[in-house]
Amino acid sequence: MTKPLILTSLTGMPLVRPGDDLAALLRDGLGRAGIRLEVGDILAVTQKVVSKAEGRLVNLAEVRPSRAAGRLARESHKDPRLVEVILGESRKVLRVRPGLIIVRHRLGFVCANAGVDHSNVLGEGGEPHDWVLLLPEDPDASARRIRERLLESTGIPPGVVILDSHGRAWRMGTVGVAVGVAGMPALLDLRGRPDLFGYRLQVTEVGAADEVAAAASILIGQAAEGLPAVHVRGFPYPMREGSIRELIRPEGQDLFT
C-alpha cells in the first residue's frame, strides 16, 4: 500500500487585499479545514491571491500606451493600455491573433497575455475593471516567504506551489501549472532508475510541481470566483529546495516558437 494523495481546498478566506498577510490567512484557512500541517505537506496557492496581497495591481487609467502597444492592440483587438502592461511583463511576443497575445514572460515561460489578469480585480475604490493584476515580481521568492512565515507560525515549513492556469500549444482547455515553487522539487529526475527488466528508463524527468498545480486546480476551479488555495498531503517524493526555473525549457531547446 502506498499513501493516498489528499487535496483539501481552503474555503472561507476573506477577499485578499494589498498588504494582507497571506501566510496568516492561509494558516487560518488550514485551521478552519481542521488541518494541522505535517512535514511533507504542500500548499498550492493561486497566483491571484499572492499578486493581490503583494499589490501587483495596475490602474489602466494611469497607463500611457506606447506606439508598439497601439499597433499590437489593433492586431489583437485589445485595450492598448492593457497591451502596454502585457509588453512590460514580456521578454518577447510570439503570436498575435484577434483576442490573443502569446508571449515569453519575463520569467521565461510561455503564456497568453503575460499572465496579466483582467477579471476579479478590485481596485482601491476604483471601477473594478480599470484595474489589472500582474504575476508576482518573483513568484519563487513569494513562495519562499509563504513557506517561511508558515514555519514561524506553525513550526512546519510546507512546500509551496504558486499556480496559474495556462493554455497549451496543442490541447484545448487550460490546466493548472506552477509559476513559483519553494521547498519541493519542481522537476523530478527519475532518470537512471531501472525499469522492470533492468533497462534504464529513458525519459523520466517529471514536471512534479506542474502535476501538483494541475491537481489543485481541479478543486480551485469549482467556485465561480476560484478558491484561493489547496492543501496537499501525500506527495510521495522527498522535499528539497525548488524553483520554477527547473521547469522552464531553455530557449535553445525550444523547437516550437
Added chain:
Amino acid sequence: MTKPLILTSLTGMPLVRPGDDLAALLRDGLGRAGIRLEVGDILAVTQKVVSKAEGRLVNLAEVRPSRAAGRLARESHKDPRLVEVILGESRKVLRVRPGLIIVRHRLGFVCANAGVDHSNVLGEGGEPHDWVLLLPEDPDASARRIRERLLESTGIPPGVVILDSHGRAWRMGTVGVAVGVAGMPALLDLRGRPDLFGYRLQVTEVGAADEVAAAASILIGQAAEGLPAVHVRGFPYPMREGSIRELIRPEGQDLFT
C-alpha cells in the same frame, strides 16, 4: 467546506498480459485497497496496462522499415524498425532531432515517438526489448469498455481516464495527460459563469481530464515500474459522456507546428 479530492493508487496488481481482463484486475485492486466504487468516482489507468491487455505489442524482429523510416532513423539516431512503427501510428512528423521524433499521432494529439513505448515491454517469450508497445487502437473505446465492465461487476460505472506522460513545448519534464476518456467531462466549459463582480469570465475552458491525469501521475510515477492505476474520489463536476476528442486542438487553431 468542499469535499476533498482523494487519490489512491491500486497496488499489488499482477503484470498485465495480452488478453487479460483488465477491468477484473482493477476491481480486485480496488478490493485490496478497501475501496467500494461510488457514483462520481474516477479510475485513472495507465496507457501501458490498457495496451498490454489489448495486445498492442509489436515484435521489432518482424518489422521491415521503409526507406522513409530509414531516412528518419538516421536523422533521429533511432532503430529504423522502431521508426517504422512510429510512422505507422502518426499522421504527420513535426520535428526531428537526434533522439527525438515529435509527431501528430493518428488520434490527433502531438507527442514524442507517437506514444510508442520501448521500456517495460515483455514479449511472449521473446527478448523484452525486441518488443514495443503501441497506444490502444481507440483509447476512448478502451475507457468505455473498462467503465462498462466495472458497471457489470460492481453496479457503479466510474469515470475512466486512460493516461500517458507527455512532454510540453515550452516546459521541462513530462506530465500525465489523458489519451482516452469515458463517463466524465474531458473539457470543462465554465464560460458564462460570472466572476465576483458580475463580469463574464473569458478563458474558462478547463482540461479537466488532463488535470485528473496529472494528479494521478503524481502517484503512478513513484514506483520504478510505474503503478497501473489510481482511484480518484471527489471530482467536483457533474459526470457525463466524454471523449479525448474534446481535448485535441483543431489543426486550424494550432499556432505552433
